[in-house]
Amino acid sequence: DVVMTQSPLSLPVTLGQPASISCRSSQSLVYSNGKTYLNWFQQRPGQSPRRLIYQVSNREYGVPDRFSGSGSGTDFTLEISRVEAEDVGVYYCMQGTHWPPRTFGQGTKLEIK
Amino acid sequence: EVQLVESGGGLVQPGGSLRLSCAASGLTLSDHYMEWVRQSPGKGLEWVGLIRKKADRDTTEYAASVKGRFTISRDDSKNSFYLQMNSLKIEDTAVYYCARDLSGGLKNYWGQGTLVTVSS
Numbered sequence: 001d002v003v004m005t006q007s008p009l010s011l012p013v014t015l016g017q018p019a020s021i022s023c024r025s026s027q028s029l030v031y032s033n034g035k036t037y038l039n040w041f042q043q044r045p046g047q048s049p050r051r052l053i054y055q056v057s058n059r060e061y062g063v064p065d066r067f068s069g070s071g072s073g074t075d076f077t078l079e080i081s082r083v084e085a086e087d088v089g090v091y092y093c094m095q096g097t098h099w100p101p102r103t104f105g106q107g108t109k110l111e112i113k
Numbered sequence: 114e115v116q117l118v119e120s121g122g123g124l125v126q127p128g129g130s131l132r133l134s135c136a137a138s139g140l141t142l143s144d145h146y147m148e149w150v151r152q153s154p155g156k157g158l159e160w161v162g163l164i165r166k167k168a169d170r171d172t173t174e175y176a177a178s179v180k181g182r183f184t185i186s187r188d189d190s191k192n193s194f195y196l197q198m199n200s201l202k203i204e205d206t207a208v209y210y211c212a213r214d215l216s217g218g219l220k221n222y223w224g225q226g227t228l229v230t231v232s233s
Contacts, residue, residue: 039215039216041158043158048224048225048226049158049212050221051215051221054216054217054221055218060220061220094158094160094216096216099174099216100160100162100176101160104157104158104159104160105157
């Protein structure tokens with residue numbers, strides 16, 4: 001199984017400041033069709049998860065443009081350009097290239113300082 | 114508007130069975146990969162399994178931790194899909210979410226989750 005490793009696991013951020021979460025996979029996530037199936041999910045307290053980013057850098061409809069994804073191969077990053085209060089929650093990366101199983105990172109808890 | 118609504122959670126003894134349902138409105142389940150994800154109390158997300166769309170023969174895939182005990186199926190007449198859970202273990206205690214295609218290019222939807230507690 002592909003192991004997804006996130007860092008940091010806890011991320012205190014000042015409102016209005018940027019934030020960055022790293023996700024590394026144990027093998028390349030490039031599929032045979034050339035696409036990379038790396039996704040980012042946000043789970044706000046008490047809510048269901050929702051996907052923010054798919055295929056590394058594509059924002060879901062309705063996701064603010066302060067969220068961006070980048071990376072390739074085995075190294076990926078989710079960036080928030082200016083953290084807002086509503087961004088508090090846990091962020092997960094998930095690979096959809098080598099499945100089953102789909103595998104998630106451990107989660108990164110973002111909190112406001 | 115698309116909605117996914119899970120039901121069927123509850124308290125069950127170890128070794129028991131439970132069937133979760135996920136009813137959809139606003140989309141036709143048989144046209145999509147539909148997935149189950151669970152989250153144990155205070156823990157992260159764990160993929161449980163999926164059922165492929167009808168065009169891909171409704172085949173299923175499972176996580177190793179549930180393979181042989183859990184079965185995913187779909188009822189197109191009810192636009193619902195299911196997670197039959199047998200031989201439940203204490204470690205199956207979790208909130209179970211249904212979701213549309215976690216990794217595809219279409220908009221991703223999740224249900225509100227249903228809590229399964231396995232305890233004696």
